[in-house]
Amino acid sequence: MNEGVHQIDDQGRLRHFLTIEGLGRDWLIRILDTAESFSGVAEQSIKKVPLLRGRTIVNLFFEPSTRTRTTFELAAKRLSADVLNINVSTSATTKGETLLDTLRNIEAMHVDMFVVRHADSGAAHFIARHVAPGISVINAGDGRHAHPTQALLDLFTIRRAKGDDFGRLRVAIVGDIEHSRVARAQIHALNSLNTGEIRVVAPRTLLPAAADSLGVHLFHDLNEGIRDADVIIMLRLQRERMQGALLPSEHEYFRLYGLTEERLRLARPDVVVMHPGPINRGVEMDSRVADGAHSLILQQVSHGIAVRMAVMSLAMQVAAPEAPV
Amino acid sequence: MSERRLCIRGGRVIDPDSGHDGVADLWIAEGRILALGPAPADFTPDRVIDARGRVVCPGLVDLCARLREPGAEHKATIASETRAAAHRGITTLCCPPDTDPVIDTPAVVELVHQRAEAAGFARVVTLGALTRGLDGEQLSEMAALRDAGCPAVGNARRPLASTLVLRRALEYAATFGLTVMLDPEDEALAAGGCAHAGLVATRLGLPSIPAAAETAAVARDLALVEETGVRAHFCHLTTARAVRMIARARYDGVPVTADVAAPYLFLTEMDLAGFDSNCHLRPPLRSQRDLDALRRGLAEGTLSVLCSDHQPHEADAKLAPFPATEPGMSGLDTLPSLALRLVEDGVIGLPDAIARLTLGPARVLGLDAEGIGTLRAGAPADVAIIDTGARWRVGADSIESKGQNTAFGGWELPGRVTHTLFRGRLVHEAGA
Numbered sequence: 001m002n003e004g005v006h007q008i009d010d011q012g013r014l015r016h017f018l019t020i021e022g023l024g025r026d027w028l029i030r031i032l033d034t035a036e037s038f039s040g041v042a043e044q045s046i047k048k049v050p051l052l053r054g055r056t057i058v059n060l061f062f063e064p065s066t067r068t069r070t071t072f073e074l075a076a077k078r079l080s081a082d083v084l085n086i087n088v089s090t091s092a093t094t095k096g097e098t099l100l101d102t103l104r105n106i107e108a109m110h111v112d113m114f115v116v117r118h119a120d121s122g123a124a125h126f127i128a129r130h131v132a133p134g135i136s137v138i139n140a141g142d143g144r145h146a147h148p149t150q151a152l153l154d155l156f157t158i159r160r161a162k163g164d165d166f167g168r169l170r171v172a173i174v175g176d177i178e179h180s181r182v183a184r185a186q187i188h189a190l191n192s193l194n195t196g197e198i199r200v201v202a203p204r205t206l207l208p209a210a211a212d213s214l215g216v217h218l219f220h221d222l223n224e225g226i227r228d229a230d231v232i233i234m235l236r237l238q239r240e241r242m243q244g245a246l247l248p249s250e251h252e253y254f255r256l257y258g259l260t261e262e263r264l265r266l267a268r269p270d271v272v273v274m275h276p277g278p279i280n281r282g283v284e285m286d287s288r289v290a291d292g293a294h295s296l297i298l299q300q301v302s303h304g305i306a307v308r309m310a311v312m313s314l315a316m317q318v319a320a321p322e323a324p325v
Numbered sequence: 326m327s328e329r330r331l332c333i334r335g336g337r338v339i340d341p342d343s344g345h346d347g348v349a350d351l352w353i354a355e356g357r358i359l360a361l362g363p364a365p366a367d368f369t370p371d372r373v374i375d376a377r378g379r380v381v382c383p384g385l386v387d388l389c390a391r392l393r394e395p396g397a398e399h400k401a402t403i404a405s406e407t408r409a410a411a412h413r414g415i416t417t418l419c420c421p422p423d424t425d426p427v428i429d430t431p432a433v434v435e436l437v438h439q440r441a442e443a444a445g446f447a448r449v450v451t452l453g454a455l456t457r458g459l460d461g462e463q464l465s466e467m468a469a470l471r472d473a474g475c476p477a478v479g480n481a482r483r484p485l486a487s488t489l490v491l492r493r494a495l496e497y498a499a500t501f502g503l504t505v506m507l508d509p510e511d512e513a514l515a516a517g518g519c520a521h522a523g524l525v526a527t528r529l530g531l532p533s534i535p536a537a538a539e540t541a542a543v544a545r546d547l548a549l550v551e552e553t554g555v556r557a558h559f560c561h562l563t564t565a566r567a568v569r570m571i572a573r574a575r576y577d578g579v580p581v582t583a584d585v586a587a588p589y590l591f592l593t594e595m596d597l598a599g600f601d602s603n604c605h606l607r608p609p610l611r612s613q614r615d616l617d618a619l620r621r622g623l624a625e626g627t628l629s630v631l632c633s634d635h636q637p638h639e640a641d642a643k644l645a646p647f648p649a650t651e652p653g654m655s656g657l658d659t660l661p662s663l664a665l666r667l668v669e670d671g672v673i674g675l676p677d678a679i680a681r682l683t684l685g686p687a688r689v690l691g692l693d694a695e696g697i698g699t700l701r702a703g704a705p706a707d708v709a710i711i712d713t714g715a716r717w718r719v720g721a722d723s724i725e726s727k728g729q730n731t732a733f734g735g736w737e738l739p740g741r742v743t744h745t746l747f748r749g750r751l752v753h754e755a756g757a
C-alpha cells in the first residue's frame with residue numbers, strides 16, 4: 001500500500017529531484033536559468049557562495065562513480081555546504097543491513113539532503129518515500145530509470161550552443177538506450193522542451209521493448225540517424241553487453257555505430273557532439289571526434305557543476321544570486 | 326461449533342456440479358452433505374442457519390496458496406493462513422512444493438497435513454515436487470508422494486535442467502496418474518526481470534520479462550504434454566497469446582487445463598508506474614490487452630480456475646527499491662470479493678464465477694471424486710455462505726492473512742462471507 005511520491009510540494013517548491021518526467025517545462029527552464037546564474041561562480045577567484053552554509057549534504061552512493069560524485073561534491077562545496085561521501089558498496093547490505101537501516105542511521109546524524117545513486121531502478125523514489133520530512137532527495141542515477149541532473153546538464157549545454165528554441169533542433173541519441181538511465185532522462189527532457197525531432201539510433205538489441213512509445217523516431221542506421229542533426233549524443237557502451245548476446249563485438253559496433261569524422265559530415269555543419277562520459281575511445285567514437293572542434297564533452301562536465309548547484313539550492317529553498325556575487 | 330446436524334435455510338444455493346441454482350435448504354449431518362431441497366425424513370437440526378438473501382455454495386478451493394510453512398514462518402504459518410482462508414469461505418488450499426524443506430518426501434507432506442489438521446480451519450492439499458529438492462535434475466519419488474496424498478506434482482516455477490528432464494518427468498508422472506502443474510516460464514527469457522516488457526518497463530527502465538517467456542514455455546510444454554498424454558495444468562497464465570494456445574490445445578483434445586490468478590484480472594503494467602512494490606509479481610502484470618483476454622478466457626472456460634496465487638510476505642520483503650523486493654501478493658482475503666467484482670462488472674455470471682472457485686479447481690486435481698468443490702449428497706460439508714451485497718474496504722484492519730502485501734489496499738469490494746463450514750463444522754461466522 002505505497003503512496004506516490006511528489007517532487008513538488010504543496011507550496012509549489014522543489015522537494016525532491018527524482019526524474020524529469022512530469023516536472024514540466026517551466027521547472028526545467030527555471031533550473032537551467034538558475035544554473036546560468038551559478039556558472040559564474042567557477043570563474044571567481046574564491047569559488048564559493050554562502051548559500052548552503054551550515055547545511056549537510058550526503059552523497060549516498062550504492063554504486064561506484066567518480067565523475068558524478070565528484071561534481072555533486074564540488075557543487076555542494078561551492079554552495080558552502082558540508083559534504084559527506086558515503087560509499088555503500090555491497091558491504092553494509094551483505095551484513096544484513098537493509099537500505100532503510102542505512103538510511104535511518106544517516107538520518108539520525110541530522111542531515112539535510114541525500115544525493116543518491118543506486119543500481120536499482122526506482123531506488124531514488126523509494127528513498128524519497130521513506131526519508132524523514134525535511135530531507136530532500138536528489139537522484140544521481142537509479143538503475144536504468146533516470147539520471148535527471150545529467151539530462152539537465154545536457155540541456156544546458158545544448159542551450160548554450162544552440163539557443164533557447166529547441167523546436168528548431170534535431171537531436172540524435174546513439175547507442176545503448178535499453179540499459180541507459182541517461183537516455184531515458186534525456187528523452188523526457190528534450191520532449192518537455194518541445195525539441196523539433198528526437199532520434200534514437202541503435203540496433204534492436206539495445207532498444208527497450210516499447211521504444212516507439214517514448215516519443216522518438218527510431219533509426220537502426222547511424223548514417224541516416226545523424227543526417228542533418230544539430231546535436232548528436234553518444235551513449236556509453238558497457239563492455240558486458242558483448243557477454244549478454246546483445247552485440248557480437250566492439251569492432252562491429254564501432255563499424256556500424258561509431259562516430260567518425262567522416263560520418264560527422266552527414267550532420268549539420270555546426271553539429272555539436274556530446275557524451276555523458278566516460279568515453280570508450282574507438283568504440284562509441286573516434287578520438288578525433290571526441291577531441292575535435294564539434295565536441296562539447298568537457299563543457300558538459302563543467303556545466304554539470306552549475307546545474308547541480310542549481311538543483312541543490314532550489315531543493316533547499318534558497319534563492320540563487322541574481323548575478324555572480 | 327460442533328453441531329452435528331445443520332440446516333442452511335432459504336439461501337440461493339449454487340452448486341456447479343449439479344447445475345443447481347435456486348433457493349433451497351441444505352441439510353448437513355455428521356460432517357457431510359445430506360440433501361439439498363426438502364427436509365429428509367425424521368431430520369431435526371441442532372442448528373438452523375438463516376441464509377435468506379445470501380448465496381450458499383461449496384467451500385472454495387484455492388488452487389495455489391503459499392502458506393509459508395515449513396520454512397518461512399516469519400511470513401505466515403499454516404494456522405494463520407488457513408484461518409484467514411476460513412474467513413473468506415475457502416476450505417481447501419493447495420500448497421505448492423517450494424517450502425523449506427521442499428515437499429519431496431512423504432514426511433513433509435505429513436507435516437503439512439498435521440499442522441493443517443491441528444489448526445482445523447481448512448484442508449491443505451499438498452502439491453508434490455516434480456524433481457528432488459526442486460533442483461530440476463533428478464526425479465522425485467512421485468509414487469510415494471502420491472501415496473502420501475499429493476494429487477499432483479510440479480516444479481513451482483523453478484527451472485528444469487533440460488527439456489529432456491521435463492519429458493521424462495511428465496512420462497513418469499503419467500505412469501502414476503498424477504496431474505502435473507506447470508508454471509510456464511522460459512528461465513533465460515525471464516532472468517533478472519521484474520516487469521512486463523512493455524510501455525511501463527520501457528519508461529521506468531525496469532529489467533523486463535517479455536510475453537515470450539511465457540508463450541515459448543507453453544508451446545514447448547504443450548508439445549510434450551501432447552506426446553506423453555499426461556494430465557497437465559498450466560498455472561497463472563498472464564498473456565493473451567498463451568490463453569489462445571491453451572484454447573486451441575483443448576479444442577484439439579489435449580488433456581490440459583489452466584488458471585488465472587485474481588490480480589491479473591484487475592491490474593496491469595500501468596499499476597507499476599509509481600514503483601509500487603505490491604505490484605511486483607512473478608509472472609509480471611502485463612498489458613490491458615492481456616487482461617482483457619484473461620477475462621474472456623475465464624468467462625469462456627478456457628481458464629477453468631480462478632486462484633489467489635497467495636504469497637504472503639513480511640513488511641520488510643516489500644520495503645526496498647522495486648527490483649530488489651520479493652515478488653508476490655497476499656491474495657486469500659480478496660479472492661472471493663474479486664470474483665464477485667467480475668460478476669458486477671459483467672465479465673462472468675455468478676454461477677460460472679462460483680464454478681471457477683470450486684468445481685473447476687477440484688476437477689484439476691480430481692478432488693471432485695471425493696465430493697470436494699460440490700454439494701453432492703455424501704460430500705464433505707464444506708460450505709460458504711456469502712452476503713454478495715455487503716461491501717468492505719481492503720486495508721490493514723480488514724486483511725486476515727499475516728501477509729499485508731496487497732495492491733488492492735483502499736479498494737471497496739463486494740461480498741462478505743458470513744459463514745464457512747468445513748467438514749460440517751462452523752469455522753467462521755461473521756459478527757452481526
